[in-house]
Amino acid sequence: MSINFESHKLDRRSFLKGAGMVGAASLLAACGGSSDKGGSASTSGAEAPNSTGAVPLKEFISFESGNRELESWNMLYTQKAEDANVITNIWDGLLSFDCYGKVAPAIASSWEHNDDSTVWTFHLRDDVDWVDVNGEVKDHLTSKDFLVGFEWVMNAYKNEANNTSMPNDTVAGAADYYEQTKAAGDAAADMTYEDMLAAGVGIEAPDDYTLVFTCKDPCPYFDTVAAYNSFYPVAPALLDELGIEGFRGCDNTTMWYNGPYLIEEYIQGNTKSYIPNPSYYDAANVSRFERLTITMISDGTISLQLYQNRELDEVDLGESSIATIQADPSNEYNQQMCEKRPKKFSYCFIFNYDKRKTDGTADENWNKAIANKAFRQCFSKGLELTKFFSRYNPINPLKCENDFFTMSGLCYTSDGTDYTSLVAKEIGLDGEKYDGQTMKRLRANNGDITDLKKQAMEELSAIGVTFPVHCSYYILAGSTTALDSATVLKQCFTDSFGDDFIVLDIETFVSSTMKEVVAPKLQSFVHMGWGADFGDPINFLTQIIVHDDNAYYSCNMTNIEGIVENGPADYQQELVDAYEQFTDLVNEGRAIVNDTDARYAAFAKAEAYFLEENLIFPTVYDVTWCLTHANEYSKINAMYGPCNYKAINWETSEEAYTTEQYEAFAAAFDAATKG
Structure with a gap:
């Protein structure tokens, strides 16, 4: 019309x-x-x-x-950008940012840390009120609201393990308190911020407008951590009014605003x-x-x-x-x-290692294939995505290419080197081969791809895999834009592999990827982006390790955590071994807390190993x-x-x-x- x-x-x-x-x-x-x-x-x-x-x-x-x-309307509970993009306009935390990405005051008007960055003190405004959806003032905000909010996050019963990874990694005693609430089961519902303080968690409120955090290790980037959802306040009176279930599931009519x-x-x-x-x-x-x-x-x-x-x-x-x-x-x-400007997300194909059919049974053909290293490497070495990049940016498509799980601009070494440049060097993408103007990923030549494809087909045929392997890719039903992009992606698969090896099947969901596709494990992969939560590579890398309840991708997308916990099938053992080795490398890096350059170098080695194993396939930046x-x-x-x-x-x-x-x-x- x-x-x-x-x-x-x-x-x-x-x-x-x-x-x-x-x-x-x-x-x-x-x-x-x-x-x-x-x-x-x-x-x-x-x-x-x-x-x-x-x-x-x-x-x-x-x-x-x-x-x-x-x-979800609950800033403490959600871990999804599409939720936070809404809630950020109605619910403020300690800190915000300016148009240059620098940390800026919000409820905290100023802050400082001690010499070794283990103790951070935030001075709060004294003029912040909570209001309801009608704008009626309901309560005045004090430092107690941050204590209550932090206890909510760290209570396994109340917040169901969401947003605990950063406090666990940075705040003294936080991980121990989380485990204490986890062990308490339903009794954790009655635990309060006083119990948290008594347990020795590194947060205190000396007065109504001062908040102090004690880090378990030197943490010079803690102000970027404190800006995240985990550290947002909640009014104690609202919790009393709504109860645990009511607050966890609050909406725009029941929540309070600040x-x-x-x-x-x-x-x-x-x-x-x-x-x-x-x-x-x-x-x-x-x-x-x-x-x-x-x-x-x-x-x-x-x-x-x-x-x-x-x-x-x-x-x-x-x-x-x-x-x-x-x-x-x-x-x-x-x-x-x-x-x-590029959106602040590193997009990847997040492989599902425990795919199910619509009847709930295991899709063993896909699961066996994706557990094979040669098969996965055909994605990184053979899948040509320039036409797919053009769906984002047809004028400058190569600006969209993403070679890393983390992303440029996340953090820098002491000499100003971008962290992703360290990763590039580890995987051979440095120097003239990585000029930022041409196709950066070192594609294998046709002979190498042919050999790799042949290797994958031989190894997989020996364990009963039939070809072509069908790859289920879900899009929103009725969306012409999504269908057009998926059709281009399907053609990229055909152009890169032919139709005898991997075939992309375009499937649809009605409204929710998470509920309709990811929860029943129907996808072969989801195309998803992760954005930085704070200024250190660990916030990316811990999403993909194993033996961690807070590893979002490993627990919810790849399902590798369940495979590790329940014991892998024979064909999955090498896959699990690769995840175990990667996790060890990440843990070695996170143990380095006094030398930022050494820390980043260790993380770069871990990420390079992950990329060489192609455990997840980086795709695009959204430009x-x-x-x-x-x-x-x-x-x-x-x-x-x-x-x-x-x-x-x-x-x-x-x-x-x-x-x-x-x-x-x-x-x-x-x-x-x-x-």
């Missing part, structure tokens, strides 16, 4: 002022009212920033993919609208939208039309849209295509193009933590930004970060 711009302006206004209008008006009044004058995207406090002289937007409509609906926005309306699978929190502690210093709406888009083909009609203020461009716009200099968007009324270089650019989607201090424009402006933004950003 085509809608002209003038008639749509009325539709947009009606849409934005739909359900919840009365409540919104009263909240805005409580915030001091809103101005009709241009130039302000905030109901009070700081003026909206703008570097181009344009009029900023007061209301903003963004989007989220239909398969990324949140499943962040910049409230949820005005939530329609699952459709929209989320935010309005300013009238009691936000930092309201005077940050600009906020009068209303922020997130629209769920299940079919990417309609996104551009929504943008054209101003039902979206930003839109990512797919391959076909980019080709159409780029090919026509007279196209209205030809000079408005903007290349975005896309967009049309937008927001300058993403003004947005929070955190490498760690859940804050990147916090919609404060965004520079926006009534007129769309141009390619030239975005290039200038990128140049200024690079100059500032290098300075």
